[in-house]
Amino acid sequence: xxxxxxxxxxxxxxxxxxxxxxxxxxxxxxxxxxxxxxxxxxxxxxxxxxxxxxxxxxxxxxxxxxxxxxxxxxxxxxxxxxxxxxxxxxxxxxxxxxxxxxxxxxxxxxxxxxxxxxxxxxxxxxxxxxxxxxxxxxxxxxxxxxxxxxxxxxxxxxxxxxxxxxxxxxxxxxxxxxxxxxxxxxxxxxxxxxxxxxxxxxxxxxxxxxxxxxxxxxxxxxxxxxxxxxxxx
Numbered sequence: 223x224x225x226x227x228x229x230x231x232x233x234x235x236x237x238x239x240x241x242x243x244x245x246x247x248x249x250x251x252x253x254x255x256x257x258x259x260x261x262x263x264x265x266x267x268x269x270x271x272x273x274x275x276x277x278x279x280x281x282x283x284x285x286x287x288x289x290x291x292x293x294x295x296x297x298x299x300x301x302x303x304x305x306x307x308x309x310x311x312x313x314x315x316x317x318x319x320x321x322x323x324x325x326x327x328x329x330x331x332x333x334x335x336x337x338x339x340x341x342x343x344x345x346x347x348x349x350x351x352x353x354x355x356x357x358x359x360x361x362x363x364x365x366x367x368x369x370x371x372x373x374x375x376x377x378x379x380x381x382x383x384x385x386x387x388x389x390x391x392x393x394x395x396x397x398x399x400x401x402x403x404x405x406x407x408x409x410x411x412x413x414x415x416x417x418x419x420x421x422x423x424x425x426x427x428x429x430x431x432x433x434x435x436x437x438x439x440x441x442x443x444x445x446x447x448x449x450x451x452x453x454x455x
Contacts, residue, residue, distance in 0.1 A: 244279075251286070254278055269304070272296055287322070290314065305341070308332075316353070323360075326351075326367075335371065342378075345369075354390060364388070372421060379409050382437075384416045384453070391421030391440055394429055411445075412455060413437045 244261040245252055253271035254260045263270055264282040272278050272294045280298040281288055287304040290296055295313045299306055305322035308314065308330045316334040317324065324336065324343040335353035336343065342360040345351070345367040354371030355362065361379040364386045372390025373380060376397050382388060394409055408428040413419060415436040425431070425444035432455040433439060433447045448455075 256291075274309075288319075375409065377406065377409055380411045382413045382417045382419065384414045386414070386417045388417075388419045389421060392419060392423045392425075394425045394427065394444075396426035413439060415453060 245263045247265040247268065249267045250265060251268040251270070252263055252265050253273060254263060254276045256273040257275045259276065260278045262280045263272070263278050265286060266284045267286065268283060269286040269288065270281050270283050271289045272281060272291060274291045275293045277295045279296070281296050282300045283304060284302045285304060286301065288299055288301045288306045290299065290308045290312045292309040293311045297315050299314050299317045301319045301322055303321045304319065305325070306317055306319045307325045308317070308327060310327045311329045313331045315332070317332055317336045319341055320339045322338065322341045324338050324341060326345050326349045328346045329348040332351045332353065336351050336355045338357040338360055340359045341357065343355060343357060343362045345364045347366040349367035351368065352370045354374060355369045356374040357378050358376045359378055361381065362373060362375065363381045363383070365383040366385040368387045370389045372392065373388060374393045374395065376395045380392065392411065394411070408430050410430045411432065413433045415434040417434065417437045419439045421440045423440060423442045429445050431442070431445045431447045432450055435449050435451050439447070
């Protein structure tokens with residue numbers, strides 16, 4: 223019966239799941255309906271939507287976006303070649319995207335790590351990431367949010383907005399010379415007024431480090447902090 227159900231889902235342009243076990247699909251989108259529960263949910267060449275208040279285990283897609291709607295709860299979230307969006311008050315254990323943008327809305331909670339290989343990460347007010355936030359390329363924008371496991375990038379800008387709190391410091395890693403361009407400008411690291419960064423700020427290659435005179439930071443290694451006053455540098 224399970225095999226027959228999956229075969230039917232694969233024939234539909236959009237599979238709507240109203241309470242199910244694991245759901246797998248090729249060439250099409252999948253959504254778990256509001257308030258329902260599912261096991262692992264995955265698709266290839268399609269998007270995944272976990273509607274408001276729904277729950278699911280691991281959520282994965284290749285060549286598609288993932289949308290976790292308000293108050294939904296999932297285990298792991300992984301998208302290859304697609305963005306990931308978590309709406310207000312959604313919860314996850316880990317979030318990862320390759321070649322896509324991460325958007326975490328107000329009050330989102332992630333108990334583990336959040337990462338984007340080549341993509342930006344946007345954290346709204348009240349976002350709580352217990353693990354780390356990392357990428358390779360792409361801007362991190364943190365607005366009055368908390369990251370418990372530090373920030374890590376290779377060539378991405380970081381904007382830590384007012385009243386944000388980062389534990390575990392900041393690491394900007396030395397790039398791989400096979401892809402690093404000498405013409406690429408240094409990453410711009412801005413730490414805004416009222417922001418707190420605990421732990422070491424370590425930079426393995428050149429960066430532009432701008433720190434508000436009302437921010438609190440740990441020790442700095444590999445760069446010189448330039449102080450600014452006002453809301454922005």
